[in-house]
Amino acid sequence: MEMILNFPCLCILLTMFSAIISSALNRRWARYLNTFVVTLVGILSAAVLMFTLTSGKSYVYQMGHFPAPFGNEIRFGSLEAGMALFFSVIMLLSLNGGREKIRMEIDPGKEKLYYIMINLLLSSLLALVYTNDIFTAYVFVEINTISACGMIVITEHGRTIEAATRYMIMSLLGSGLFLIGICILYDMTGHLLMEYLYTSISNIMAAGTYRIPMMVAIALIVVGLAIKSALFPFHAWLPDAYGYSTVSSAAMLSSLVSKGYIFLLIKLIYRVIGFEVFFGSRIINVLFVFGLAGMIMGSVSAIRENDIRRMISYSSVAQIGYIYMGFGLGTGAGMVASVFHILSHGATKSLLFVAAVGLTDASGGHKEFDELTGAAYRNRLAGAAFLVGALSMVGIPLFSGFISKLLFAQAAVQSQGKALAALVVLAVSTVLNAIYFMKTVIRIYTPTDKKYEVTAFGYKVSYAITLGCFILLNLLLGLFSQPITNWITQGLTILQ
Amino acid sequence: MGGNLVQNYGEVVAMVLFGIGFTNLLLQKNMIKKIIGLNIMDTAVYLFLAEKGYITGHIAPIIKNGDFSPDTYINPVPSGLVLTGIVVSVSVTALMLSLTIRLYRRYHTLDLDEISTRLKKEGR
């Protein structure tokens, strides 16, 4: 067996070790260790990606001395390795962009606890991406939830703690439903590993026994994960949590945390429930309707906001609605569009948050729109980055958002019965996105005579490099979309 | 309605408890009662799992007298799942309680809705 196949397990264990060792270090060494580990994970994941792309199949890695179904195992193909690489890149860039704010806003005695949270967040994301066992997925979903809560409360004022409490309540509701779904599924099949679950479920569906419990278990699992990733009616905690926490937390929460659950849901759909069973059931209609509702309601709420960070958070609600609409379309093309949107949204939303902090800092720390007039002239790079992010969100060609909207539209046209609704809502949502993003862009580029004091972000080189990398990532996703879409399609076929 | 409703009475109780816990977590105003609801919900899942593993007439899975036949012992897998679940439940309860303590110290109320209304009025 090649050495390179050990890398995914090594990545997961490495991040966990770094979290444990960080609790004994002081804050400077914790920061260095964290940066080192995230970079190393990125490099190792890139190596695995190269390897799996050339060989074109997915590998099973045994965790322990016993083969499945008795022991645990992880499984990775090109899609999983690529998602791991993407997550580590976004995490590195978000951390760098928010480094100054971490230094300023977080209590020095608690800074190393923040890095512990981030290390464990990365380990839980990697485990969710690679796992092949449904109960391991539950344990790491809990680690993900708790680390996200820790990241929200690290800046302590009233709003963040209340937001974290609401987040934990909603998340625990979702976890409870997910757990009871797993237990009912175990009851009927007796397996916890995904491939054996798939065979058992196909046998049960073919034989026609246990029909109602099977539908209920699948519905509980899907609804549990949907609640956790802030699908439309369950999004009330999102604006408070993203709007008031520190910048790196907001960027990582919006790009990574919900996407971990959505990727787990994709894996469950392909590897446990089975494509045909999922698309034959009624649950995708429910996801479709809630996705459409989320797209509209998220944008409408964003228009009413007066605070730039809350506006970006409401825009996240709309984008998660897009992804669930892609699931609800019921075709393979819809799934490819959803996965591409995960990448595009992750890259763009973190860019928006990191750029927004530069703009607010250049306006004396105010976040309301009337103070932000002309902010782009005070911090040119942040303004340009915000412009790139806003154009990508609206869907202007050349940027990644355009490709994802194009893929959604193509998938919608090919599906039967849902094409009209999907296209209408896509159009309305694009117009609504344009309203609030373009208004913001025009406002920050309107010159004004007000003077504000020069702040920390004015001359930082690392901040400029971070923004440059984000813009480059966005353009890469937009220009090289064809190879990326091919990679996603190939990855989804071997996901099963 | 399937045939096993009466034989699975333990599981029915577990589901009713799950519903009670879920409702409390969602609808109660007082934070401590919400946390109690969370614990009831998790305990109901463990009851369900414990019922799952049981086989009538068999004993606990600790090897006695060199007897390795599966006809003597109950299913060990759900017990392992319950062990993991209990630890997760304890951790999450501790976290929720510490959040409640912080909120109480600052706002002197245990009612989450009142806290959000007060925050909206403060305008921050």
Add this chain to the structure above:
Amino acid sequence: MSRIRDQKKYEKTFAFHFFRWLSGEKDMYVGNMEMKPQREPEETEESIEERMKDHQQVLAEVYDQTKNKELLLFEKAYKFLSILFCLALVAILIVTVSYLPRVGNAANPDNNIVSETYIKEGLRDTGAVNIVTGMILSYRAFDTFGETNVLFIATCCVMILLMVDEDKIKENADSNDRDFEPKNDVILQKAASILVPIVFLFGIYVILNGHLSPGGGFSGGAMIGAGLILYVAAFGFNKTEKFFNEKVYTVVKVTALVCYGCIVAYYFLTGANGLPCLVPLGEPGKILSGGITLPINIFVGSEVACTMYAFYALFRRGGL
């Protein structure tokens, strides 16, 4: 050639309205009504106070739960729908349970080859007489490692929320220790001095015998943690700090978790690459058996004990 229009004609054009909307200054009266030229707003003390009072009153009226009709209606609808949702959930779950296989039936789908293999081969593969311990620490070792990390991250999160500086702890030392309890209660101390050693001994016994009888790292660790809490409750933090302060806590926790991680990493890497695990399984029934289960139980037990004590100390006084 372009001319500049005069103001009155410009105010009627579309461009004027559009730019006013864009810059957020749209005022529906301008251009539609005769208005006197406005004075500069003067900000005196009274006018500021007046404005603040009006602002407060508006907010109070809008968010007044008892009188605001919209809020009341929304609350009633929300309550009704949520109760309906929860009842529907319970009904669906009960109907589902009625279709599930019968409890206690030996021919259930979940008593399949997996559980049979665990029972038949468990002792031979893992060396543990207690099949459940052998299962969670050898067959499904990854889950248990994840679960230990859940405890660790929950402790860190509670520390973020509740930990205060050392100086503040010293300030509040008296009130933290004895605000609501009698100082140096004789009954409690005498009882604790008898019970605490027994609790510790029993906890250590449960940890060490995890692979031979019911028990294991988690239960034993919880017992030792309970013993520590009893000691602190009876004797106070000053006495406990002599043998268990923050340094000891960090050392014990980090060592336990790092050693556990090393064992697990060794186990996974040798297992996946086909190399044999060199930890001897020993003779079943003896304490020094079970391969990796005995050391893992010890490390898990110490970590859980530290965690339980840390939760108590953080809740009580904000620091270890």
